[in-house]
Amino acid sequence: MKADLTTHIKSLTLKNPITVASGTFGTTDEYSGYVDPKKLGAIITKTITVKPRAGNPMPRICETSAGMLNAIGLQNKGLEDFLEHKIPYFKKLGVPLIVSIAGETTAEFTELAKAFEAHRDVVSALEINLSCPNVEGGGVNFMKKQERILEAVKSVREGTGLLTFAKLSPELGDVSAIAGTILKQGIDGLSLINTLRGMSVDIRSRRSKLAKDFGGLSGPAIKPVALRYVYQLKKEFGVPVIASGGISNVKDALEFLIVGADLLAVGTANFVEPGATQAIIDGLAAFCRKEGLRNIGGLRGSYKSAEEKVSGCKL
Ligand SMILES: Cc1cc2nc3c(=O)[nH]c(=O)nc-3n(C[C@H](O)[C@H](O)[C@H](O)COP(=O)(O)O)c2cc1C
Numbered sequence: 001m002k003a004d005l006t007t008h009i010k011s012l013t014l015k016n017p018i019t020v021a022s023g024t025f026g027t028t029d030e031y032s033g034y035v036d037p038k039k040l041g042a043i044i045t046k047t048i049t050v051k052p053r054a055g056n057p058m059p060r061i062c063e064t065s066a067g068m069l070n071a072i073g074l075q076n077k078g079l080e081d082f083l084e085h086k087i088p089y090f091k092k093l094g095v096p097l098i099v100s101i102a103g104e105t106t107a108e109f110t111e112l113a114k115a116f117e118a119h120r121d122v123v124s125a126l127e128i129n130l131s132c133p134n135v136e137g138g139g140v141n142f143m144k145k146q147e148r149i150l151e152a153v154k155s156v157r158e159g160t161g162l163l164t165f166a167k168l169s170p171e172l173g174d175v176s177a178i179a180g181t182i183l184k185q186g187i188d189g190l191s192l193i194n195t196l197r198g199m200s201v202d203i204r205s206r207r208s209k210l211a212k213d214f215g216g217l218s219g220p221a222i223k224p225v226a227l228r229y230v231y232q233l234k235k236e237f238g239v240p241v242i243a244s245g246g247i248s249n250v251k252d253a254l255e256f257l258i259v260g261a262d263l264l265a266v267g268t269a270n271f272v273e274p275g276a277t278q279a280i281i282d283g284l285a286a287f288c289r290k291e292g293l294r295n296i297g298g299l300r301g302s303y304k305s306a307e308e309k310v311s312g313c314k315l
Pocket of ligand 1: 021022023024046047061068070072074100129132167193194195217218219220222244245246247265266267268269
């Protein structure tokens with residue numbers, strides 16, 4: 001029996017629920033020696049800003065006991081370069097493309113949204129990065145004021161009718177309240193979670209292992225936190241959710257599917273094992289076959305909560 005991994009998210013139909021988390025897959029072509037990007041359900045780009053950004057000084061990544069810290073600072077070549085060089089590449093590739101965007105002002109959010117609206121033939125959706133821990137303007141500190149988040153999502157909505165996900169982090173504060181507010185503005189779904197701020201110290205120099213004091217923690221260390229947020233927010237709002245946070249193997253992917261994630265974004269694992277996405281896709285198909293499931297849809301949201309267990313238990 002062939003397992004069907006087809007995933008439907010509103011108007012999108014993806015051949016499987018596996019994608020790459022923003023900023024962890026280069027610009028895709030670098031990985032083509034290890035992974036056939038055509039096999040991915042979708043591709044999420046590095047966050048694109050209007051102007052080019054050099055990012056933060058080096059060192060800006062370091063390994064931690066169960067993950068990594070990064071303080072890249074949204075390095076990218078800017079909107080113009082992306083439109084000129086990357087859009088043609090993705091058009092040829094033909095994999096559903098989700099472009100991650102971040103503005104420093106509301107006008108920039110609108111500009112980015114309009115620019116990608118004009119490329120609907122290539123761009124399937126936008127992910128609004130409202131939670132980068134490593135930049136000043138537009139980053140998680142800036143966005144801590146809820147009215148700024150609201151302005152950002154309104155500006156994007158004004159510029160495009162594309163399917164739009166808001167990427168949030170527990171660092172923003174009350175994620176559930178923020179999600180409730182922005183979903184009322186017509187945002188279609190959520191992307192959970194971005195990295196959690198952490199630090200790592202070199203005991204000889206007594207300085208940070210990064211050029212900055214803090215970086216964003218990712219990888220297996222944050223998986224339980226991500227899983228909890230995906231579960232809680234999916235249950236509360238029932239909207240499409242892109243999950244990221246420590247998804248490294250098929251078991252991780254299954255956990256996120258079971259708590260209700262629609263799309264699974266593999267991030268840090270790409271640095272450890274460039275073929276991780278491929279192994280997960282194959283593993284999901286093998287799991288479905290073994291369990292006698294014709295399609296992956298039956299697994300999604302099948303979590304049985306502890307509350308149910310308690311109420312069903314006769315004492
Ligand atoms: C090196 C690196 C760069 C990242 N760059 C971005 C980015 O540009 N935009 C964004 O929204 N998230 C960015 N992230 C966060 C990831 O997309 C992802 O949400 C997070 O790392 C959790 O997933 P993981 O534990 O599988 O890595 C970055 C993460 C890493 C490790």
